[in-house]
Amino acid sequence: MKFKSLMHKVMAAMLALPLIPSLAHAFQAAPARRADYNGWTPHEHWDAVWHETMLDITVLGVVFAIITIAFMVMYVRKGHGERGKLPSLTNQAKIGWVVIPCMLFLGDDLFLYVKGFDLHNHYREVPTNAVEVKLTGSMWNWNYVDVNGIDSDNELVVKQGTPVVLRMVSDDVLHSHYMTRYRVTEDLMPGRITWQWFMPDQLGESVATCREYCGTQHSGMYGKIIVKSAADYDAYVAEQTASVPSVTGVAKAATAADQI
Amino acid sequence: MNHTSSYSVTPSWSGLRKLALTMAVSAVALLGFANGAHAAYGNVSKDSVVDPSILKIEEIKFLGEKADYDFVLQDETGADFKLGSMLGKPLVLAFSYYTCDGACSVINKNLSETLKGVERWKIGQDYNVLTVSFDKNDTPATLANFMKEAGFADGLPSGWKMTTMQEKANIDKLTGSMGFKYFWSPRDAMFLHPNVYIMLSPKGRVTRYLYGGTITPLDMELAITKAKGEKIAAANVIDFVVGACYSYNYKDGKYTVNIPLFVAAGALIFGLSLIVGSFSYMKFRRVKHEI
Amino acid sequence: MSGFMGHEPDGKPGQPKTVKEWVFTLDHKVIGVWYLIGSIASFVVAGLAATAMRIELGSVGPDITDNGDIYNLWLTMHGAVMILGFQIPALLGFVANWAVPIMVGGKDMAFPRVNAMSVWLLWSGILLALLNLVIPDSYNGMWTGYPPYSLTDAVGNTALYSSVVIILGMSSVFGAVNLACTVAFMRCKGMGWFQMPLTVWCVFTANVIQLIFVPVLAASVLLLSMDKYLGFGFYNPEVGGDVLLYQNLFWFYSHPAVYVILLPFMGILFEIFAVSARNDVFNYKATVWATIAFIPVSSDVWVHHAYVAGLPDWLRLLQTFTTLLISLPFGLLMLSLTGTMYRGAIRYTGPMWWAVGAFFMLIIGALTGIPNALSAIDYGISDSYVIMSHFHYVMAVSGGMAIFAGVFFWFPKLTGRMCNSFMTKLTAAGFFIGMNIVMGPLYFAGMEGMPRRYMDYQMYADNATIVSAQHWSTIGIYITFVSALLMIVVWLHGAIAGEKATSANPWGSQSLEFTATAIIPGQGNFPTPVSVPEGWHPYNFIDNPKPEFEPHPGHTGGHH
Incomplete structure (x- = not known):
């Protein structure tokens, strides 16, 4: 008892x-x-x-x-005919x-x-100092546009130590942006905005792949995330923006209006 | 609308034409330019070279874009305040200009009517409304005048502010960040711009574009519910469920009922009734046999 | 009941003689055999597809094909046919139809004609699915069929996919109604709910899950085809559709579908463990309640398939928790399996070898599921080989081995002959080792980032872990392939030239399908209407006075 x-x-x-x-x-x-x-x-x-x-x-x-x-x-079993002896509870x-x-x-x-x-x-929870990059997925291509207006396919250059938030949308079917090194995945969908953020902490290249089945070349849909030091990054931005002047939508509309 | 007479513009014609043009541009630019959009515009003014598609907001490009908190705006008394002070709740943002004698007051009147129909959420308490002028020439004086014309002579409901901005660069930055396009048509002596309400989340991101003239209070209510999204907790499950029953229709610029959800719910009930049905059938049959 | 082709239930041994009798049979056992044949045929087709893909993945770059569409076709066929054609028909077709009615002492299923319709719906579904291999615009949208990809032209024939899913869904729903009614109302005199073998409980619960959730899948897939061919736009965001809704509806069924497979194969394990250990099932009643608990628990976990699909954060966190709760009923089932060994008298027969393999693989499969349940961990491994390896451990390695264990276990009752015992154990060992070499290394490849559904992995060509994992995995598939082939040869040899069974109860089971029937149960199953005495229990080996290995006529209705 x-x-x-x-x-x-x-x-x-x-x-x-x-x-x-x-x-x-x-x-x-x-x-x-x-x-x-x-x-x-x-x-x-x-x-x-x-x-x-x-x-x-x-x-x-x-x-x-x-x-x-x-x-x-x-x-x-030790011998023929032996039975289990599970005690009854x-x-x-x-x-x-x-x-x-x-x-x-x-x-x-x-x-x-x-x-x-x-x-x-x-x-x-995205850090407040994160820089925003627009990512558009399409069969079978990643298109990144960063704050400096640098528009590149399957290659994203970021600055070491500055968090990056990707704002993502798909042009056609579902895709999913996975960065091997940064251990983060999020789907891209047509008509819906999704986002992910990561902290590029070490210099060098890493792989970004598609993780949502998207057709024939699903396995061919991959890109590179390149992390550069602050100095190298600034040089890269200067070089890119010099060759490709950025024109915003507003500027375009204004230009059109002025011509009328 | 007799466009053949557009060469001999009399003052009265001019006013009528402006109104017609405004309405047409509103109707077109804002419906997402589905079929017939060009035709509608063409009826108004064949000789114009304005292509309304340049006004079209590339929604997919700008949804999720973040508004800058630091923009300084002036209200009708001329006092400065920051855009950020309106955030923290969903914000309905309308761009207008105040010397407009056509659609702009209508935009704000309609918005006011639509918001009155939203019963689930209370203005000022659950969400804010902000009207911003994109005309740098607007002043507190033109604004006060506009408010009279738009039917707000007695003042705005709390939670709604009408403001002006004085720096052209800032205006372009703010409108540009949301893909809102407008331009001055010297020929018509007016701004052409889309009749759109931009829904911002409590953190200032664009969650939806709603087009004036086509939306109902239900659309507005759903847009506010979904903009609150970040804040919805398990306690507000009903809001989530109501939100899930509708999805946004880019073609019509409205929310439509999510049919598959109801079909699936029907299927689920069908499955459950199969269990109940077959069991009661067996029970019934068995009883009969035993008798 | 009028379902015996005009014969009185006479318990005569033997099976239908003519083709016509085979095809138009209403006998649940013959229908069960048809299910088995269909599911093994599906296993062969889907297994060949798996082997082809595995060889293609053996090294970086094209090995046997460089055509993405062909690879994706193999992959689609592998997934869809393995699940819808092999596992579900083997468990909810063969086990449910052949074994369950006899185990509860019934003469047949509750609705024999509906039963015949179910099996032929299954066969038409399987044949339609195989058609996909030969038509020019073959469907390559995977068994999940997510829009908008499945609404494009690139995906091929979506209508075929919808039809297959709907036909198999109808087959499942009819089968489920039938089985639920059989278990509820066809039990022999004296058999209460808590005297049923656990196999029956597991199959019953699985069928209840099927009944509740299959119509949802069928409806959502039907809308998919209406969307594509009639332009309704249910899933098209351009016109007000919801692109995410399909995923939610699909997994609302398809996660419970995992338990539709898991529960019956664990039921087989319970049966074989108890019979081989000649021991009571540990904590029987608790195990039954744990089985039933899967119905509510499985209904609220689907979001863990869509953690990265942009759903609200609170929903992800909520369903992380509900997903983790699965470990409670599942843990109790595992505990019961181990407890059944405690102080047992275990005899390692051929089926037991397969069952033991299945059990240990289930430990790996179940535990590797725990990290996947955490939404935050999923951000790093979603749709990677980690996930792929996890569910193959559960469904392919464990589920496959348990199904084959069941086939070997009931083989003497199907054919009246025994399979070669040594070869049964050899193939079990071969399959176990082979599948571990296939799936084990891939788990580590997944940790390195290798995504699922890739025909090539050029981007990871300099990652030694991934490259060598893929290499070893391909070596493993050869071992698996040979073992599976050998297993089928063992069955064929056993059925044609195997040693004749001398006993109706070769494993010494206490369950009615062994104790109360002829070597091959005849029509009507039991020579005389069967009943069980008060206090009878299928796992009561201790108090049963009957000696081991001796055929006996069973309880012949003297107690009512």
Whole structure:
């Protein structure tokens, strides 16, 4: 009897398990206001959450597999006619074997959820100093137009250390702009505006590919993101804008009006 | 509208012609230039070389564009204030000019009528309205005069401001950033411009262009609901559901009912009724057998 | 019931003799065999497409084709035929039709004529799908058929896609009504809801899911064709359509469809585990409730297929959470499977080898699903090989192995002969190893960024991980291919020249399809109307006095 009431207490305590990760999270500074996400860029943050998740599922999987393998080896049939001897569960045990595992899973789910929530906010809150680049997808081409009016296909040059937000739309079918290095994907659709942002933190080139099936040359729809240092970037902009004078729509209309 | 007489312009003809031209341009430029647009324009003035398509807003290019917070505007008393102060709620932005004797007052009157029909959202509380003049020659005086003509002699509802801008460069920057085109037609002594309301999100991004003359209060309500989008939380699920029932129709410039959603809901009910139906059939049959 | 081709249910062994009898049969077992043949034929076609694609991807640049349209046709056929032609018909056709009515002690399905219509709808759907390989404007829009691409001319014949989906959908809906009624009303005397084998529970739940959600898919696909050919513009944003709506409707069905496949194949695993371990299923009632819990849980998770499709942020976060909740009922099912081994007396028969393989692959498949549930993680791996590898572990490796385990398990009841035991185990090992070499490395290629549905990966040519993963994966496909081929040979050999089954119950099951029937169940299934005594349970191996391996006539209705 004494043991039974102890069991009740243990089971009740297990109900609180899922709260632990949530509370632990709540005791940290509110994530969205945590100064610059520990200095992480979203893709570094992504890597951190990814590794934690991988560790989590690896431990779960290995433990589970080891237990099962142990059972499979220990309980091989010894002789003809032998039968399984699974003890029949008391009602209390039956409920316990539902509630406790569920609370453990829920605890782990919540733990991962708060990690994911934090990362999600990091991805979806654009820094105020981000420069905007317009990206138009079409079969099978990426067209980038940056704030300087530099219009280029399948190649985007950005300045190191300045966050970039891509404002995206598709000309024809669905596309999805994925940047390998920056770990961010978002679909492009006709008639709807979507966006993604990234922080070009290191010099060099990386790949941007299409990740939504878009026809024959889907696998041929890829481009480069080139990160240049501030000086190189300024030189690049100067060179590009000198050769291609930018004319805005307004200027065009005004010119037309003046001719009338 | 007798365009053959356009060579012998009398003052009265001139006024009529202006009005006709304004209406035509409004009707055309603003309907997205579907079929017949050129024909309509041609009826008004064959000899004109104005191509209304230059007024067309390239919506896809400008949707999602962000308005600059720092523009300084003057209201009818001449006081300065920043565009940013109107944001934080969805903002309905209308471009007009105040010496206009045709469509501009109509634009604002219609807007006022349309907004009165929006019951879900309250002006000033849920959203703001801003009329900006793109004519640098407009002054608080012309604005005050305009307000009288447009039927706002008693003042504007709270949450609605009418303003002027005095720097041509800034006007071009603001209109240009939203793809709004206009030009002065010396021949007609008037500005040609689209009759459009631009819906801005609380953070100042363009979420929708709505064309005057074609929209209903429902379109306006949906546009405001969708502009609020960023702020919609699970608590406002009904707004989200209502929003999901409609989608924007670029051709007609209106919201249309999202038919597949209802077909799918019907299909879901069909599936559920299959379960109920077949079970009750079996139950019924079984009872009969047992008797 | 009038569904026995004029014969009284006499329980005579044997199957229809003439072609006419085979085709016009109303016997659920023969219909089940037709489902099986159709699904294995689909497996062969879709498997060949997979092999061709895998060889093409073996190295950077064209290997066997440089034509994107041909590759996309293979890919479309692979996905659509594997899911709609192989897995669903094998589980909700073969298992549901052949095994379930006997397992609940019924004479046949509730509506035999509807049943015959379902199977022939399936066959016409499969034949129509195969037509896609020969028509000039073949459909290449993938099994998902997202507009606006599926509304363009480049996609090919969208009408064919819609027709196949609608025909197979009708087949599924009729089949589901039939099976749900069979389970609800055709159970033999004495069998209560909580005395049904878990296979029956899983198939029943899967069919309820089908009934609720298939009409939604059929409607949205029908609108797709109306859009393309009649210009309605339901999905065309230019004229007020919603380009995103199709994705939402499609996955509103198609994520539950994953459980339509998962649940029945886990049902097979429960059956084989319990019978091989000669042990009760651990926490049976909780397992049943966990199975039922999949219906509500699966209905609210579809957005995780569209995390990157511009939907509102709060919706993404909400469905991240509901998606994670799947781990609760699923975890209970896995716990029950492992618990069934505890203190068992496990005998490693041929079907058990396949089932054990399926079980371990399900651990990998399920756990690799957890990161995908997080919307933020999905931004980095959406539509990459990580996703592809995950769902192949669940559906292809685990699901495939479980289906084949089921075929080997019921094989003696279908043919009256046994498959070669050694070859069964050898092919199981070959398939297991082969599929792991195919899918394992691709997970790491996905982490490096390799996207799905690519015929080439020129942009990653200098990424050693991706290149070598693709290389190894292609080596794996040869092992898989040989094993699968060998498996089919083992079946054919078993059916024609296999050792004759000496017992009606070769695995020592407690379930009615083994204990109460002839070696090959005849028409009407049971020699005499069957009933189960009070307290009977399909997994009660301990209290059952009957010896192992001995054929016995079963409970012959003495208890009512």
